[in-house]
Amino acid sequence: MIKLEHVGLLRQGTWILDDINWQVKPGEQWVVLGLNGAGKTALLHMLSAFHFPVTGEVTVLGRRFGKDPLGEALRQDIGLVSQTLKQRFYVEDTAYQIVLSGGFSSIGLYETPTDQMRQKAKQLLRDVGIFHYADQAYEKLSQGEKQRVMIARSLMRNPKLLILDEPTTGLDFVAKEQLLETVESIMKKDNPPTVLYVTHHVDEILPGFTHVLMLKDGKVFQSGERQVLLTEKSLSAFFQLPLDMMWQHERPYLFKK
Numbered sequence: 001m002i003k004l005e006h007v008g009l010l011r012q013g014t015w016i017l018d019d020i021n022w023q024v025k026p027g028e029q030w031v032v033l034g035l036n037g038a039g040k041t042a043l044l045h046m047l048s049a050f051h052f053p054v055t056g057e058v059t060v061l062g063r064r065f066g067k068d069p070l071g072e073a074l075r076q077d078i079g080l081v082s083q084t085l086k087q088r089f090y091v092e093d094t095a096y097q098i099v100l101s102g103g104f105s106s107i108g109l110y111e112t113p114t115d116q117m118r119q120k121a122k123q124l125l126r127d128v129g130i131f132h133y134a135d136q137a138y139e140k141l142s143q144g145e146k147q148r149v150m151i152a153r154s155l156m157r158n159p160k161l162l163i164l165d166e167p168t169t170g171l172d173f174v175a176k177e178q179l180l181e182t183v184e185s186i187m188k189k190d191n192p193p194t195v196l197y198v199t200h201h202v203d204e205i206l207p208g209f210t211h212v213l214m215l216k217d218g219k220v221f222q223s224g225e226r227q228v229l230l231t232e233k234s235l236s237a238f239f240q241l242p243l244d245m246m247w248q249h250e251r252p253y254l255f256k257k
Contacts (some may be wrong), residue, residue: 001026001161001194002047007056009042009218016042018218020056024194024211029187031205031226032198034215035239040198043215044082044163047196049074061160076105079154079193081147082165091139095149098138099124102156117156124152128182144175148182155186155193162186162193168204184208202235207250214238 002024009017017039024030034040045051047060058065061077079102093101099121100113113121125131128148133141141149147167154162164183168176186192187208197209205212205226212229214221221238222229230252236243242257 001028001061003057003059005057007046007053007058009039009046009051010054011042016218017046017053020220022213022220022223024196026194028211029192029195029209030197030211030213031209032196032213032215033200033202033205033238034198035200037217038200038215039218040215041165042218044080044165044196044198047161047163048078048080076157077160079157079159079162080165081150081154081163081167083169091137093138094135095125095130095138095141095145096121096134098149099152099156102153105157120156121152124155125149127185128152129178142175144171144179147171147175147179151179151182151186159193161196163196163198165198166200167197168199168201180204180206202230203251203253205230205252 002022004020004022007017007020008015020043032040032043042051046053046058049060049065052065060074063074100117101107103113103117103121104111122131122134125134128151130145130148130152133145138146138149151164151167167183168179171179183195183197184206187195187206195209197204199205209226211224212226213223214229216238222234230245232243232245235245235254244255244257246253246255
């Protein structure tokens, strides 16, 4: 699915990403964990072919950067939910229209959807729990509802890779848990997309995630299986704080000692 070998990304004389080695295999579900400034967003932009590495080799969904067609050809197979994307939509469009637009990868709905696309959009709204808001203007939805609209939209083209960039930002507790429940349900489906879930909150690492990439100062701090990496010792070293950890409902929670 993804293979990065000695990848470096340089911006204005600073290495945003430095010697990144990382591999995502089919069937794995990953969390990318890191504090602000760790290089998480730069990594996502590179995987979506918006940035190209200065050093190393990048292969995403079988396409090798510098060798195979990228750009829109690659992004058709990637579903993306980010704060930047969410802000680009027309506030007067309904939730249903925005989800339908995902079938064309457009901002706004300019083409006539097929009946099959219409049925799929309705089902996706049901799947994320907001079908009753289908005809509601986007601007009148809560932040959590908007995020679930974005997730439904990202699934319209059956992506092989689903990237969720800090999707709980700005959400209250209830909206956050509803969104996390949506993410968990996606990973439980038959033939789900590979999910890359980007966060700096350890408690968002759901049971469905199999692996964690810890990114720090543009470098890989650790990567591997979720249950192996998520220990008090490794997380204390990662955050540079003495931490206690507790598991509840197969989710980790941290406390400062």
